[in-house]
Amino acid sequence: MTGLAATSGNDLTTADGVPLKVSLSRAQRRNKIKAVLLVAPLFLFLLVAFILPIFDMLLRSIDSAEVVTHMPNTVRAISTWNGEGVPEEAVFAAAAQDLAAGSRARTIGKVASRLNYEIGGMRSLIMKTARKAKKLESGPYKAALIGMDKRWAKTDVWQLIKRESGSYTLSYYLAAVDHKYAADGSIEAKPENLQIYVNLFFRTMWMSGLITLLALLLGYPVAFLLATLPMRQSNLLMILVLLPFWTSLLVRTTTWIAILQSQGVLNDLAVWAGLITDENRLQLIYNKTGTVIAMTHILLPFMVLPLYSVMKTIPPTYMRAARSLGATGFTAFRRVYFPQTLSGIGAGSILVFILSIGYYITPALVGGQSGRFITNFVAYHMQQSLNWGLAAAIGSLLLATVIVFYLLYNRLVGVDNMKLG
Numbered sequence: 001m002t003g004l005a006a007t008s009g010n011d012l013t014t015a016d017g018v019p020l021k022v023s024l025s026r027a028q029r030r031n032k033i034k035a036v037l038l039v040a041p042l043f044l045f046l047l048v049a050f051i052l053p054i055f056d057m058l059l060r061s062i063d064s065a066e067v068v069t070h071m072p073n074t075v076r077a078i079s080t081w082n083g084e085g086v087p088e089e090a091v092f093a094a095a096a097q098d099l100a101a102g103s104r105a106r107t108i109g110k111v112a113s114r115l116n117y118e119i120g121g122m123r124s125l126i127m128k129t130a131r132k133a134k135k136l137e138s139g140p141y142k143a144a145l146i147g148m149d150k151r152w153a154k155t156d157v158w159q160l161i162k163r164e165s166g167s168y169t170l171s172y173y174l175a176a177v178d179h180k181y182a183a184d185g186s187i188e189a190k191p192e193n194l195q196i197y198v199n200l201f202f203r204t205m206w207m208s209g210l211i212t213l214l215a216l217l218l219g220y221p222v223a224f225l226l227a228t229l230p231m232r233q234s235n236l237l238m239i240l241v242l243l244p245f246w247t248s249l250l251v252r253t254t255t256w257i258a259i260l261q262s263q264g265v266l267n268d269l270a271v272w273a274g275l276i277t278d279e280n281r282l283q284l285i286y287n288k289t290g291t292v293i294a295m296t297h298i299l300l301p302f303m304v305l306p307l308y309s310v311m312k313t314i315p316p317t318y319m320r321a322a323r324s325l326g327a328t329g330f331t332a333f334r335r336v337y338f339p340q341t342l343s344g345i346g347a348g349s350i351l352v353f354i355l356s357i358g359y360y361i362t363p364a365l366v367g368g369q370s371g372r373f374i375t376n377f378v379a380y381h382m383q384q385s386l387n388w389g390l391a392a393a394i395g396s397l398l399l400a401t402v403i404v405f406y407l408l409y410n411r412l413v414g415v416d417n418m419k420l421g
Contacts, residue, residue, distance in 0.1 A: 010187055018332035022179070025193065026276040041095065041190075045180060051273065051336065054399070057395050057396060057399075058392070058393045058396055059392075060388055060389055060391035060392035061116065061172050061389060061393040061395075061396045062168045062169060062170065062172065062173075062389075063167070063168065063169075063387070063389065064114065064164055064166065064167065064168055064171065065115075066110045066111050066114040066164075067111055067114065067115070067161060067165050068165055068167055069110075070098065070102050070107045070108060070110060070111050071095070071098040071099075071111055071161075071165075072098070072393050073094035073095075073097050073098050073101070074091065074094045074095045074098045074348075075165040075166075075249060075327050076094070077090050077091045077093075077094035077095075077156065078091050078161060078162045078165065079096075079162075079165070079336075080249045081158070081162060083155075083159055083162065083184075085155060086142075086153055086155065086157070086158065087158050088142075089139065089140060089141065089142045091158070092140075092141040092142040092143040092144075092145050093139060093142075095141070095145065096133045096136055096141045096144070096145060096159075098212075099126070099130040099133040100130065100133040100134045100136065103129055103130035103131055103133065103134050103354070108126060108127070108130045109123075109127065111126060112125075112126035112127050112130075113386070114164065115161070115164065117171070117175075117378070117387055117389070117390070118160055118164065118171060118174045118180070118181075119156065119157070119160055121151070122157070125149055125157070128148070128149060129145060129148050129149060129152070132148050133145075133148075134340070141230045144375070147395055155183065156183045157212070159183055159184075159185070163181060163185065169348065171389075172389040172393035173393045173396075173397070174187060175197075175393070176197050176347050176390060176393040176394045176397055177197065177198055177388050177397070178190050178194070178195040178196070178197055178198050186356075194195075195378075197374065197377070197394065200373070200374040200377065201374050201397070201398075203373070203374075204357060204374045204375070205357075205375045205401070207288065207292060207356075207371075207373070208290065208353050208356040208357045209353065210292055211292055211295050211299060211353075211356045212349050212352045212353045212356065214292065215296055215299055215300050215302075215303040215348070215352050216303055216345065216348065216349060216352075218296070218300060218303075219300055219303035219304040219307055219348065220307060220345075222237070222241065222300075222304050222305050222340075223303075223305075223307035223308040223311055223344070224307075224311060225237060225309070226238060226241070226304070226308045226312075227308055227311035227314070228311075228316070235249075237339065238308075239390055241301050241304050241305070244297075244298065244300075245301065249298065249361060249362070250361065250398070252298060253294055253361065253362050253365050253366060254365065256285075256290070256293065256294040256297070256366055257285060257365065257366060260284040260285040260289075260290055260293065260366070261284075262281045262282075262283045262285075263281075264284075264285075265283075265299065266282075266284065267281045267282055270282065285366055285368070286364050286366065286367065286368030286369075286371070287367070287368050287371050288370050288371040289371075290366040290367060290368070290371055291363045291367040291371035291372075291373075292371075294362050294366045295356055295359060295362050295363070298359075299352045299355055299356055300346065302351050302352050302355060303348040303349070303351070303352050304348075305348075306347040306351065307341065307342045307344040307345065307348050308344075309344065310341055310343055310344030310347075311339075311341055311344065312385050314337065314340050314341070318336050318337065318340075319332050319333070319336060319337055322335070330346045331412065346409070350405075350406070350409055351406070354402055354405075357373070357375070357398065357401075357402060358375055358398075359373065359375065360373060360375035360376045360378070360379050363375070363376055364376050364379070374394060374398060375398070377391075377394065378391045378394050378395055378398075381394070
């Protein structure tokens with residue numbers, strides 16, 4: 001045997017005298033190291049771009065360290081308060097000390113913003129008192145703070161400070177499902193006129209489902225043509241399917257605004273054809289209709305491509321065999337061809353559904369007030385209200401919803417049956 005030698009104990013060794021088992025172990029270890037090094041860039045990318053952002057979002061959704069960080073004396077003093085009436089003088093003294101120190105350090109604004117998420121007007125109360133508290137040199141602090149603003153005599157203000165004095169809170173999640181903490185610490189629903197997020201969740205779900213269904217109805221015939229037409233015509237049609245990927249999403253969305261608006265192309269054609277009068281033009285934009293039409297067009301290629309990749313693998317002889325055995329064209333399609341495309345239908349549907357849930361640019365531009373998704377409010381809280389905790393809580397619930405749908409799909413259909421060709 002070339003390169004190997006036998007020792008007196010009949011143990012094989014390599015040419016340099018190293019036992020064969022040791023040499024193989026070293027080779028396997030080197031191969032594992034090479035494999036890890038090859039996978040490391042991808043793992044690092046997933047860690048930085050996917051895992052860490054999700055972890056940060058989940059942490060922000062429960063993080064509430066502003067009060068305990070910037071009002072530590074108040075947190076310690078109020079911990080012994082029973083939550084009834086108005087706290088004792090020591091709590092007011094600690095609050096005055098923290099407010100004055102926070103005003104000098106310019107950190108009290110974080111506390112004011114955090115508490116204002118729970119009770120409107122808390123920011124003005126905190127900031128105004130903090131400016132005046134710097135001038136307080138001695139007590140009694142209870143009378144001094146109440147003299148500055150009578151809201152300091154309200155029990156719910158102090159109950160809020162005590163409730164949010166921990167490092168973590170469920171307030172953001174309660175707000176995301178249209179609930180809040182009551183004055184006594186129990187959980188209650190918000191007034192009906194302030195309940196918006198739950199309805200938006202359901203609207204996002206059913207509109208995403210409708211978009212997925214429309215994309216399937218429109219994409220199935222296109223994918224069938226792609227898979228059955230001669231190569232020349234199929235390539236031309238494929239270019240038309242892929243063309244949206246070469247165009248900016250913003251351009252495609254604004255194009256639909258020009259087409260669907262009251263004075264747009266579609267209404268002009270309908271008036272010219274006599275289908276509607278000029279006074280009764282259709283309102284197809286800035287509502288649910290506009291969102292569904294624009295997003296169906298944008299997400300249609302994500303349905304066509306999985307369907308096409310599966311249909312291309314179905315031999316045409318199956319349909320001819322079914323026809324030769326006496327089946328009609330429809331029966332052959334229903335019993336032979338269609339069942340073989342279910343994996344493509346599943347792949348395209350779950351892809352389009354998950355993508356549509358996360359869209360916010362298109363609903364923001366063409367959806368108006370009634371066609372917006374829950375993701376539009378995530379963007380609003382991130383960019384305008386700066387309530388990142390609530391945005392993170394809504395995003396976390398949206399992520400959990402997607403996971404639930406994925407698990408349900410896996411249970412009913414099976415991820416192993418989802419194929420892309």
